[in-house]
Amino acid sequence: MKAAAFDYIRADNVEHALSLLQQHGGDAKLIAGGQTLVPMMAMRLARPELLVDIHRLDALRTISLTPDTLTLGAGVRQCEVERHAEIGQRLPLIHQALHWVGHQQTRNRGTVGGSLVYADPSAELPLAALILGATLHLDSADEGPRSVDAQDFFLGPMFTAIGDTDLLHRIDWPIWQGTHIRSAFQETAIRHGDFAMASAACQVQLDAQGLVARASFGLGGVSGTPLVFAELAQQLVGQRLSPELAKDVAHAAAQTCDPGSDMHASADYRRHLAAALLARVLLQAATPKE
Numbered sequence: 001m002k003a004a005a006f007d008y009i010r011a012d013n014v015e016h017a018l019s020l021l022q023q024h025g026g027d028a029k030l031i032a033g034g035q036t037l038v039p040m041m042a043m044r045l046a047r048p049e050l051l052v053d054i055h056r057l058d059a060l061r062t063i064s065l066t067p068d069t070l071t072l073g074a075g076v077r078q079c080e081v082e083r084h085a086e087i088g089q090r091l092p093l094i095h096q097a098l099h100w101v102g103h104q105q106t107r108n109r110g111t112v113g114g115s116l117v118y119a120d121p122s123a124e125l126p127l128a129a130l131i132l133g134a135t136l137h138l139d140s141a142d143e144g145p146r147s148v149d150a151q152d153f154f155l156g157p158m159f160t161a162i163g164d165t166d167l168l169h170r171i172d173w174p175i176w177q178g179t180h181i182r183s184a185f186q187e188t189a190i191r192h193g194d195f196a197m198a199s200a201a202c203q204v205q206l207d208a209q210g211l212v213a214r215a216s217f218g219l220g221g222v223s224g225t226p227l228v229f230a231e232l233a234q235q236l237v238g239q240r241l242s243p244e245l246a247k248d249v250a251h252a253a254a255q256t257c258d259p260g261s262d263m264h265a266s267a268d269y270r271r272h273l274a275a276a277l278l279a280r281v282l283l284q285a286a287t288p289k290e
């Protein structure tokens, strides 16, 4: 199928993009890498009258690292992040998540912001954003700038706190301080590069005795949004993450999920998969490197 007819304007700068959104409201859509919007338009699941191209705006493509925060412009391409050695060192969960996002070709054009705004419940970057406690900074000609925690951003399948005239400007990713911090990301899909049937990820900090000092973990693909389990994570603090404990906590998390059934997998199978993947990532992150 071909996309319905649309107009196209390449924005000169962020203010230009914001004013076009303000003028056209819900009839206009921003396009960044186009990796989901173009297929959606080709299938006529999206029919914007105007595409506002923000892919080349330098103001959205900045990467900055301070001791405690990584700030990524929304228009930073996924491939730029995966090639950034310092991000890999200081926030390995983002690299581990990107490993599973589509294909090299989609990551070459796809942006960090586009993935977060598209908000597929199986998408890897939204899950990483929740686990790391990211903050999303939005801008709008109507309302001015505002910040939304990842926890409040993802509202349902492909549904976020973004309004018709909002642009996601940049995302802050907190960097945990201290030593013995490890993370892991695992998922199962029909083929590598497909959206996951279920995914699990975590970041864990151990103390000098090998006990959990801090933990954050979550699941993707098993509910309308990715899920993070703050209370269960808190219960791990002060404990040694044995295989039994990892299994118990993963089972408890998976029981709260509400996955759907389809031709690929039943809801029960997805729940079982989620528990198995979560136990695996927790153990991976809690096992010190040789």
Ligand SMILES: Cc1cc2nc3c(=O)[nH]c(=O)nc-3n(C[C@H](O)[C@H](O)[C@H](O)COP(=O)(O)OP(=O)(O)OC[C@H]3O[C@@H](n4cnc5c(N)ncnc54)[C@H](O)[C@@H]3O)c2cc1C
Binding pocket: 029, 030, 031, 032, 033, 034, 035, 036, 037, 038, 039, 054, 074, 075, 100, 101, 102, 103, 106, 107, 109, 110, 111, 112, 113, 114, 115, 117, 118, 120, 122, 123, 124, 125, 162, 166, 167, 168, 169, 193, 194, 195, 196
């Ligand atoms: C073959 C294939 C496999 C894929 N597999 C995966 C996968 O396994 N996991 C995964 O997560 N994704 C996958 N994807 C999807 C995809 O790669 C990402 O969702 C995509 O990169 C989104 O980024 P984009 O820049 O291309 O967004 P676009 O397609 O340009 O935009 C997506 C949506 O976000 C909005 N948007 C974009 N930028 C902004 C902004 N700054 N502010 C406000 N709104 C904005 C757009 O208006 C649009 O609604 C796959 C895609 C393909 C084609």
